[in-house]
Ligand SMILES: [Zn+2]
């Protein structure tokens with residue numbers, strides 16, 4: 181088969197590689213029908229994730245068809261359409277049982293293993309460990325593109341942003357960073373009854389997307405942005421500030437615009453230390469949350485997609501064949517120029 185091989189920082193190619201097969205009895209093998217590229221893949225290519233070694237097939241988001249089933253797998257059969265999510269979970273360890281498969285102990289303490297610790301989904305076929313407790317069946321009448329973004333960005337925006345942030349009915353929520361994950365938080369903030377959703381980003385095109393994804397107000401990041409947000413809230417600040425960039429400046433912004441008693445929910449993948457200004461924050465009664473997605477809300481989000489209540493397919497702005505993945509990477513890495521949100525790669 182063909183797969184996208186990581187050859188070390190800055191280097192990747194769509195190569196002929198061995199077909200995956202069943203290794204453990206709880207495995208399945210999935211033929212990838214639709215896949216996408218994540219910001220995390222770009223981090224890996226920059227060399228930011230040293231656990232990813234040369235020769236690894238990248239990717240952790242796919243929808244596909246089961247083509248082989250391990251001997252212990254009872255509830256999945258060849259031909260089933262499944263969502264292969266970013267997080268693999270054994271369903272049995274302490275962390276899985278407490279609803280935190282992001283730290284599944286059976287796969288090494290971090291549930292994100294595809295395209296990280298084992299070969300990933302940017303390939304024609306992928307071996308999926310702990311299949312029964314990890315994958316979700318695609319319901320009838322739902323397209324691949326409608327469920328593709330449930331593999332990572334939608335549950336990430338919802339669980340790590342909206343839910344960790346404790347968004348409650350009527351809340352004023354600021355989402356700092358309107359890239360795909362920020363947009364996912366914007367799109368799902370309404371599920372918890374957010375009253376006002378303020379999108380903050382330096383790019384006008386992203387703010388236009390933010391409005392289409394449910395932001396009620398947009399603020400251009402930069403000088404005066406924090407003041408504008410304080411003015412909008414009568415000097416009080418926002419109930420929940422969601423950080424969806426992953427750099428010190430945007431994290432600081434969140435800690436300055438959050439109201440006393442509010443929450444800063446960090447989603448951003450930080451590659452550098454950030455100073456926590458406790459000398460100002462200790463008195464503010466705020467909560468700061470962080471996390472990796474668990475994916476435990478995927479069945480709920482899937483239900484909303486099926487009912488036509490969540491237009492998840494809107495993230496897919498650019499389409500390519502799976503074999504055109506290198507071109508797709510170029511577009512995704514230069515998303516601003518192409519006004520791209522997520523790419524959709526189809527077999
Ligand atoms: Zn991802």
Ligand SMILES: [Zn+2]
Nearest residue numbers: 270273276284
């Ligand atoms: Zn587990």
